[in-house]
Amino acid sequence: MKNALAVLSFAIAVLSTGITHASSDEESTSILNTLEEKHPRLMLKDSALQDLKKRAETDEVLKALIQGVIQKADRRLGEPMLSYSKRGPRLLHVSKACLERVYELGVAWRWTGDRKYASKLEENLLAVCDFPDWNPRHFLDTAEMAHAVGLGYDWIYHYMDPETRALVRHTLITKGLKPGIERYDEGYHHFTYAYNWNQVCNGGLLIAALAVAESHPAISEDLISRALANLPTALASYAPDGVWAEGIAYWNYATEYTAYALTAMETALGSDFGLAKSPGLSTTGYVPLYSVGPTGFYFSYADAGDFRKHRSAPCQFWLSRTFDNPDFADAEHRLISDRNVSPLHVIWYTPPSGNIPTELERDRLLKGEVETALFRSAWNDPDALFVGVKAGYNQAHHGHLDLGNFELDALGVRWARDLGADDYNLPDYWSYREGGMRWTYYRLGSLSHNVPLLAGNNQNANAVAELKRYRSGEPFSFAEIELSEAYSSHASKARRGVALVADRRAALIQDEINVHAPCELLWGMTTDATIELGNADTARLTLEGKTLIARVLSPEGARFAVESAEQDPPQKSNKGVSRLVIRLPEAEGKTTVSVLLSPVWDEGGAVEGVEINALDEW
Known part of the structure; x- marks a missing residue:
């Protein structure tokens, strides 16, 4: 049933604002x-x-996917309407919920022709059209809502009566496209910089503009032109190897919106204007494949969630079919379940190749603004040894002060971990400058990360670290990271080496730091394990019935200690998390800290020790 009050409110709004849509016979532009x-x-x-x-008549995989989407749409039929409810400054959870409903109900409607799905989709559109605004102060919310409403308008265009169609179109202009033009004109930096907001803001507005392009060609052409001008800045961030500087959690968000935007242009305009040729985009589908450890947890950095699991990412289907790479689709098929099936799996459907899975390299260097080196003892072995280490830029969006941070898996357990993000609504959470409030929060500063600290200070907030050397092979695989900028206040030079040693049965973490003047040097590793200190230079870590032995190989006389990572509210508590640390109270001159991390394997036990050589000799 049509919402008569909503239609009436639309008429009043038009009279009060004087806004009318462009005539359909306006001359269209070249775009x-x-x-x-x-x-x-x-x-x-x-x-x-x-x-x-x-x-789908013969493809059982596709048939199962569409059945899963229809089941999700059926559950949507009984859900209450969305309401205008912010979390802190954000309406984003409502915008995302609307987008999910539009895709699920829309695919179900178009596949089955059952009007109950179109009716529920229309109800959702009218509900959000009745909101006072789409929260343009946090424009991500507006962009996602514009995407949802634009797509819904397009997909049930012929189901809606002319009055409802006009209301939705008008609201899309006044609460989505018009605020977008205003933000562009104000020079809103989120539209133009190199991170996920670029794809989401430009992509969401682009989709909405394409939805109403025949009735509003002037504003639509304006927004499409600006999106085409700004998207290349974000897409350039994938170069050269597909890494996303904001970390794997935001890789999915940014890449999904890249796929949305380019797909919408292809279907509506017949071209993506060459954007798919952006360097690194064709290989970015390998980033999540290499970044996941044997535990199923990603090598995480920046504002990632705690223990972020390798989960379904429908954009892998888009990447697979766009770049004719079955590796991405095959990997995605292995992750799809009844719970996480998405309408996008249908829209971007790519069948499994039927090939034996490609044997990926055990070691991989991924270059980009935030470089990572990833090493493992084996694929397809849940007990394998895995270590990842990062370089990059401390000012990367969503970044932490964690240059040189590593995470380690073995025996099916994550031993060295990153705590991830804290609450985005903490005061001045986004104050990135040197000395900013952001860096006082435990999870974001250096102290919670698996990196050295000098004189108890964070790394330089403006530091850049380069992954200087990388080698895959025997006698060991390693990466060396130049960290001098991170510690320039207290050291003339700082380097970290991370290697797999002893036939890939243990990991060696070695730091070489030239300290200006005597100060405390802290080496630390964050872990959920129970730590038992043995001899002065040995610690026994136990977790989930497994054991790892940590040994201080250098400097002579150094010993481990255990500290708590727990924090008081309003920060996240980190309950039960510990820090395995080495404190050198008066480090001076060239100081080398070498730590061997050796799982206790069912066959052969732990590696007792390895020869220590200077990093220059690696």
Whole structure:
């Protein structure tokens, strides 16, 4: 049933604001000359839908995916309408919920033709159109809502009556596109910089503009042109190896919106204007594959969640079909379950290749603004040894003061871990400058990370660290990171080496630091393990019935200690988390700290020791 009050409020709004849409006979610009005239034109045209339906007659995998999406849509039918409810300064959770509903109900409607799905989708559109605004102060919220409403408008265009269609279109202009133009004109930096906000803001507005392009060609062409001008800045961040500087959690968000934007342009305009050729984009699908350890947890950095698991990412289907790389789709098929099936798995459907999975290299260097080196003893072995280490830039968006940080898996357990993000609503959480409030929060500063500290100070907030050397092979694989900028206040030179040793049965972490004047040097590793200190230079870590032995190989006389990582509110508590540390109270001159981390293997036990050589000799 149509919402008569909403239609009435639309009429009042038009009279009070004086805003009217452009006439449909306005001359279109060159960008819109190839615009698909008919709705639906976004993401999944009717011709592609018919091809999928035909394929599903014989493709059992696709048939199961669409059944999963329809089941999700059925659950949406009984959900209450979305309400205007912020969390801190954000409406983002509501925008995301609306987007999920639009995709699920929309695919179900278009696949089955059952009007109950279109009706519920329309109700959701009218509910958010009745919001006072889409929270343009935090424009990510507006962009996601504009995406949702634009797509919904396009997909149920012929289901809606003319009055409802006009209301939704008007709201999309006044609460989505018009605030977008205002932000562009104000020079809103989130639209132009190199991180996920770029893809989300430009992509969301682009999709909304394409939805109403025939009725509002001027504003649509303006927004599409600006998106095309700004998206290359973000896409350049994938170069050269596909790494995303904000970490793997935001890799998924940014890459999904890249896929949204380029797909929408292809379906509505017949071209992505060459954006898919951005260096690094064709190989970025390998980043999550190499970054996941044998435990199933990603090598995490920046504002990632605690123990972020390797989960389904439908954009892998898009990457697979766009770049004709079955590795990405095959990996994604192994992750899809009834719980995480997405409409995007249908829209970007790529069948499994049927090939034996590609044997990836055990070691991988991923270069980019935040470089990572990843080493493992084996693939397809949940007990394998895995270590990842990062370089990069401490001012990377969502970054922490963690240059040189490492994480380590073995025996099915994550031994050395990153705590991840804290609450985004903490005061001045986004104050990145040197001395900013951000760096006083335990999870974001250096003390919680698996890095050295000098004189108890954080790393330089503006420091850049380069992954200077990398080698994969025998007698051991290693990476060396130049950390001097991070510690320039107290040291003339600082380097970290991370290696797999003893036939990949143990990991060696070696720091060489030239200290200016005597000060405390702290070596630390964050862990959930129970730590038992043995001899002065040995610690026994136990977790989930497994054991790892840590040994101080250098300097002579150094010993381990145990400290708590727990914090008081309002910060996250880190309950039960400990720090294995080495404190050198008066480090001076060239100081080498070498720590051997050796799992106690079922066969052969732990590695007792290895020869220590200077990093220059590695």
